Amino acid sequence: MLSREDNELLTRTGPDAPMGQLLRRYWIPALISDELPRPDCTPVKVKLLGEELLAFRNTNGDVGLVDEFCPHRKVSLYFGRNEECGIRCVYHGWKFDVSGQCVDMPSEPPESSFKEKVKIKSYPCRERGGVVWTYMGPPELMPELPELEWALVPDSHRYTSRRIQECNYFQAIEGGLDSSHISFLHRNAGGQGFMGTKAFDKSQAPSYLTQDTAPKFEIEKVDYGMMVGAKRNADPGNLYWRITQFVMPFYTMIPPFEHSPRGAHAWVPMDDEHVYTWNINWNPLRALTDEERDILKQGRGIHMELIPGTLRTVQNKDNDYLIDREAQASGKSFTGIKGIGAQDSAVQETQGAIADRSVERLGTSDAAIIAARRIMLNAVKNLQQGIAPPAIDAKSHNVRSASLILPEGVAFQIGAKEKLVTQPGDFIDVESTEQSDVV
Amino acid sequence: MLSREDNELLTRTGPDAPMGQLLRRYWIPALISDELPRPDCTPVKVKLLGEELLAFRNTNGDVGLVDEFCPHRKVSLYFGRNEECGIRCVYHGWKFDVSGQCVDMPSEPPESSFKEKVKIKSYPCRERGGVVWTYMGPPELMPELPELEWALVPDSHRYTSRRIQECNYFQAIEGGLDSSHISFLHRNAGGQGFMGTKAFDKSQAPSYLTQDTAPKFEIEKVDYGMMVGAKRNADPGNLYWRITQFVMPFYTMIPPFEHSPRGAHAWVPMDDEHVYTWNINWNPLRALTDEERDILKQGRGIHMELIPGTLRTVQNKDNDYLIDREAQASGKSFTGIKGIGAQDSAVQETQGAIADRSVERLGTSDAAIIAARRIMLNAVKNLQQGIAPPAIDAKSHNVRSASLILPEGVAFQIGAKEKLVTQPGDFIDVESTEQSDVV
Amino acid sequence: MLSREDNELLTRTGPDAPMGQLLRRYWIPALISDELPRPDCTPVKVKLLGEELLAFRNTNGDVGLVDEFCPHRKVSLYFGRNEECGIRCVYHGWKFDVSGQCVDMPSEPPESSFKEKVKIKSYPCRERGGVVWTYMGPPELMPELPELEWALVPDSHRYTSRRIQECNYFQAIEGGLDSSHISFLHRNAGGQGFMGTKAFDKSQAPSYLTQDTAPKFEIEKVDYGMMVGAKRNADPGNLYWRITQFVMPFYTMIPPFEHSPRGAHAWVPMDDEHVYTWNINWNPLRALTDEERDILKQGRGIHMELIPGTLRTVQNKDNDYLIDREAQASGKSFTGIKGIGAQDSAVQETQGAIADRSVERLGTSDAAIIAARRIMLNAVKNLQQGIAPPAIDAKSHNVRSASLILPEGVAFQIGAKEKLVTQPGDFIDVESTEQSDVV
The missing domain is CATH 3.90.380.10 (Naphthalene 1,2-dioxygenase Alpha Subunit; Chain A, domain 1)
Incomplete structure (x- = not known):
């Protein structure tokens, strides 16, 4: 038996929950590598610890795990185009690389520097053992991948x-x-x-x-x-x-x-x-x-x-x-x-x-x-x-x-x-x- | 027309509601006897006055109406085995008779007296007129079955x-x-x-x-x-x-x-x-x-x-x-x-x-x-x-x-x-x- | 970007919301005229600005847009009979014309004057351009139909x-x-x-x-x-x-x-x-x-x-x-x-x-x-x-x-x-x- 308080503490994993903060100190299996079988393949929605994320494999084969929603107008990037090292929102063409950086913003004038200022949430990913692992905690505290x-x-x-x-x-x-x-x-x-x-x-x-x-x-x-x-x-x-x-x-x-x-x-x-x-x-x-x-x-x-x-x-x-x-x-x-x-x-x-x-x-x-x-x-x-x-x-x-x-x-x-x-x-x-x- | 207060009073039937307490003073048709056609047959979920219950007919033909959930870890007894005068939880084998008494607890050492202390909610049942009736009120106030x-x-x-x-x-x-x-x-x-x-x-x-x-x-x-x-x-x-x-x-x-x-x-x-x-x-x-x-x-x-x-x-x-x-x-x-x-x-x-x-x-x-x-x-x-x-x-x-x-x-x-x-x-x-x- | 307050103001359209009151000052396209193809045809549920309404075309071809629910016992008039210039609730036969007036109340004695006192919400409708338009605002402020x-x-x-x-x-x-x-x-x-x-x-x-x-x-x-x-x-x-x-x-x-x-x-x-x-x-x-x-x-x-x-x-x-x-x-x-x-x-x-x-x-x-x-x-x-x-x-x-x-x-x-x-x-x-x- 647990008190109701301890039960809450044990089971709540969102960004603000203490257990959510603990879990974010570990590498987390996000998806099976084969779910992203090829460069530029269809992205996959992944919800982790209550956060709605999108996984995609870019042209180089690297996996990005980013906020599911485009920062511009909050449209789902799930419908986005996975092309040339980035996921492109189909609403206005904004494009993000695996680090979450906006790398193309064709709806703004070419001289605009707006895109440099736009970066979305992104979690580092590594692949080992057929698994895409991600780390959602403070970057400076990132450990090594677990040797399971x-x-x-x-x-x-x-x-x-x-x-x-x-x-x-x-x-x-x-x-x-x-x-x-x-x-x-x-x-x-x-x-x-x-x-x-x-x-x-x-x-x-x-x-x-x-x-x-x-x-x-x-x-x-x-x-x-x-x-x-x-x-x-x-x-x-x-x-x-x-x-x-x-x-x-x-x-x-x-x-x-x-x-x-x-x-x-x-x-x-x-x-x-x-x-x-x-x-x-x-x-x-x-x-x-x-x-x-x-x-x-x-x-x-x-x-x-x-x-x-x-x-x-x-x-x-x-x-x-x-x-x-x-x-x-x-x-x-x-x-x-x-x-x-x-x-x-x-x-x-x-x-x-x-x-x-x-x-x-x-x-x-x-x-x-x-x-x-x-x-x-x-x-x-x-x-x-x-x-x-x-x-x-x-x-x-x-x-x-x-x-x-x-x-x-x-x-x-x-x-x-x-x-x-x-x-x-x-x-x-x-x-x-x-x-x-x-x- | 009723006031909102009276409408609430009339329609709320949970254990703590006044109307719930009134209704619990009467015998209640729980299910049709034929829904439990044989001894040891498949149990039936019954929700009465907001309470999630499970009805089962034991080896002797008696009907039990008990809490749907095993007290141990709160797993549904609906998936339980109905065998030898009791419903047995499939998670750890705890078994309860029609009175709600735990009669077998094979996951604990044979010498343990824990099972005697474990009893789940159970309501008395009687059959008349092809109906399993139950009484959910204070035992000392139980009336006779209604002669409809x-x-x-x-x-x-x-x-x-x-x-x-x-x-x-x-x-x-x-x-x-x-x-x-x-x-x-x-x-x-x-x-x-x-x-x-x-x-x-x-x-x-x-x-x-x-x-x-x-x-x-x-x-x-x-x-x-x-x-x-x-x-x-x-x-x-x-x-x-x-x-x-x-x-x-x-x-x-x-x-x-x-x-x-x-x-x-x-x-x-x-x-x-x-x-x-x-x-x-x-x-x-x-x-x-x-x-x-x-x-x-x-x-x-x-x-x-x-x-x-x-x-x-x-x-x-x-x-x-x-x-x-x-x-x-x-x-x-x-x-x-x-x-x-x-x-x-x-x-x-x-x-x-x-x-x-x-x-x-x-x-x-x-x-x-x-x-x-x-x-x-x-x-x-x-x-x-x-x-x-x-x-x-x-x-x-x-x-x-x-x-x-x-x-x-x-x-x-x-x-x-x-x-x-x-x-x-x-x-x-x-x-x-x-x-x-x-x- | 909007403040959360302005976002609420912009998006809430119910009867008590400020934007709801603004929108109710205009004629509103309620449904396509062809959705009510014939006099006395099947009524159509229409929900506008959060209000559950029922549109019906009466025997004369006029369209009524009234509260979906009969005022008597709040049964949906959607199942009602559309007959002889009114929609009749099938529960007790109360009948309403396109103005919302109760015009027949056969469950009450013929000498009763109750029906004259019963009128349900009704919004005026006009047809133009293949559209049934309605006006849900204060009657004295009703404008002309928009000349789109x-x-x-x-x-x-x-x-x-x-x-x-x-x-x-x-x-x-x-x-x-x-x-x-x-x-x-x-x-x-x-x-x-x-x-x-x-x-x-x-x-x-x-x-x-x-x-x-x-x-x-x-x-x-x-x-x-x-x-x-x-x-x-x-x-x-x-x-x-x-x-x-x-x-x-x-x-x-x-x-x-x-x-x-x-x-x-x-x-x-x-x-x-x-x-x-x-x-x-x-x-x-x-x-x-x-x-x-x-x-x-x-x-x-x-x-x-x-x-x-x-x-x-x-x-x-x-x-x-x-x-x-x-x-x-x-x-x-x-x-x-x-x-x-x-x-x-x-x-x-x-x-x-x-x-x-x-x-x-x-x-x-x-x-x-x-x-x-x-x-x-x-x-x-x-x-x-x-x-x-x-x-x-x-x-x-x-x-x-x-x-x-x-x-x-x-x-x-x-x-x-x-x-x-x-x-x-x-x-x-x-x-x-x-x-x-x-x-």
Whole structure:
């Protein structure tokens, strides 16, 4: 439970909100590089932290992220012409480069110096790992790009999607950190398996997850956020651990199921009532096969099928996520809702546009989300006191989730030590591994 | 005309509103029993007096009506699993019985006593007359179930439907009490007849209704609400009476047209801008024939065709109730709108989500609605003074509407005396009567 | 740039707003006469300056414009029966004539005098030029109908359409006065030409418009509003002038392109976030040919295709005006949006429901819109001081736009003098002219 004040503090991300100011200290995934596939291609509207922006790739291939509206008469630049290193408003031909500078103002006399004085809001962009990243904070405080493993592997090793979810970003983060719910919500996930592979169903993990539905949590706060170790009974004398990270400010790492590709999320606030849910699968050791990639493109695993031309999902709140009540009743599916992503959306979105945390009843299994809230609230309150945010160091993001069996009495920090950091060279030496058994 | 204050008092039904508190002292029709056709079937969302609730039928066949949202993290239980005497949240498996008690909390350690402390809002339910009734008021003040005739006849004798109408409940009640409008709005009701039968068109009533369009009203306030006698000129020396009751807090009785089945409505506030319109036809003396039942199922008479899977009507505000302007212009239909129900919706909904009674121009023909408002406002103001509500006694609901011809000078209370109460045994002795001539 | 206060003053048009009071001093185009094609035909909802009204043509052919809602119980008269010189509410049969007087009240006793006391809001209507005009101001201050040229030519010479645009009326007016934007927004207007003819593409004008994209403006304030002369470089020693008028309170005149029919707009506030965009083409000298009329009916030139049964355009904000990004990228179309009307809607609507003029960056090319705002604000502030509005005199509207080439140094007021007023007899002597070359 949070007070209403803390709930507001946690969930409001606009330019004037304290949390908005905290989030603006980090690089933010703005869009997938492939959404701007060519120089001078169609621009893309992007709303970040409540700000309406426009992304475009210029003639040189550079990406600009600028105010969606022309400063002259406030017309949307979305209808603009993307030409010769600038986006040109179609109303009076004013043109802006990726820095936001007005570089052509043909409606004014040639001798006019007005255009030099006109510059629109623009945020610096960089591309890494198939993502256009942007930084919306004070320029003098801009950190290095975060070294998340999935952003560092070759493009061939990774598949990324994003979608709009109709709720505040933080209840989505909470879902990503909540190991407890996978014993229920994703139990028997409709034959789809986790990560789009059959590995989940074939591995031993599910039986541990089903047999011990009350994992105990061990939380370790770390520089970049926290590690959550969720332990369940395995064979006598052994514990099955699922270890996930919350990496500030909005990344979560999914513990793997044996040979399946790795998975992670980024939960990027669009505005306070919508979140861009980023879904990434990657194999650090080898390229994804065409078959794996095809399956993920279909919206399997943590991905979802989108309504063409939009980031809205085919299964959504308005159609009850296409729940199949017969499959639910027969037990063929625990929820009757097909797919991990839709299952998560169903619970996260029905919590309300902004979940009211002043009326919850939390249990011991909520230890991770309680800790995550505290970390975010501490960081935002600290920033209000002038204390710099955590996890600004690019290296701090280079962590891995893990799942493994350890003897009772062995701390996960010790027993899983090597698994919890990226092994140097892992994703450079494309070492052959057993290929995951794709559904 | 009402002051704005009284209009608010009359129309606001939430938990904190005085009218909300009055309405919570009565049993309320929540849903049709057949909407929960089997033990452990799909639950149904029900919004009553502004409260979002979930109805489910458990393994024993008992109906629970509980808070729609799991207390743990406020996820909708609508997606829950209805299994082994409880509804189980799919997020973390918490399970609640029909009393709202948490009976399973598998995400917490087995030794935890947390679940005993967790109980959600639940309202007692009873089934009678094919209806699930609920009581949302103080438990110690719960009355007996109301003995409305339609709820006491065998199921074979009755057909019930409900639909959502996009307006406040009280303007719908006013429509139900307004004898005057049937001379206009329902004149030549598109060949459908009243109650789905041809009786209306064949009886003498229509000519009285058409020839005398300015009925005079006699109102008698009674324990349970009021009786409205609307008299029109019939043959010389005789008056055609249509006598209807307003039974507190939201029932109206439709005076019959000769051999047609009887009809009644309940107008149950969903929230302040939507009402569940309940429509009931029954024959106290015999079972409805298959033919009658088939016709009513098609949405004839006071019933309406619904968009499948919803309680929204096919004819609705967004499509102008599918008005046929040619039929209207030719006089084939007075309104051009097909069906009694759609005609009523058209006028009641265009009054606005909540009719503004401070700007009306009422005439003598509005005597019944003026009286009904006064009765409701008196009851709510009395309750604020601690005076118990009227019509709490179950027996008080056991009344009948009537239509008949009486000599001038005979008071309807005398002349129709025997017709205005249920005759004991009527609906037990299935006495044969002339079968209504179904369209 | 305007202060927020002046922006409010400029854009709010309801009954209590100062601008609403100014606009109510003029005759207003309410609907096209053909929208009420026959006596006793289906009525039409019209919302003007925020007031919900109903237009109907009675048995005598007269048009009434009355409150949409019956005063009795506030039901929409839109569903009413239009019969025998009045619109009859279908709820209780109350009937109103075009003056708003209740002329039948059959739900009350025949001896009642109630109906004489009941009169609803009604605005006087007159028909001229294929338009139903209404006057919503104080009766004693009603002026003569404005003598706009397009309203005075024979019906055969004119084609009129109207549509709903999703923005405040004044940003649409600004678009109509903004000569600068046609060098961009309408450049290479997708092969459609201006006014639905090929004239634009064939005339010399486009090359002037394309070669000199920074017109200089000369504004002359006049009794009826203002004249805007926009001059561009033509051949050496010559200037290409486009001269348009802003005729109070919401008319703009499009300078012609050679032999094309003339064009004009009226921008009539529906409410503060929607405007009825009226589009008129006419030839003062001869009837439009069937071919011209057919093309305009298809939604070419300044007209647009409507969704059948509505005034909403097929190309609209929700579908990005059906922008063709390939046509835009290839330069086949400057915007990729087909049609002058849709191009204008795209820029005017994306300025927001009510453009925020406190955050603009205006240049010298915005001289006309700056002047128009000042004229409107002066008029409204003067009216608040009791000073009568300008352009009330019917004769003051009888002006013409022009486009022509003048030697440098010749003032447009002198050089174009004869072209800027209607020539007496022009549209009476149907003198043969070269027929415009229709696309």
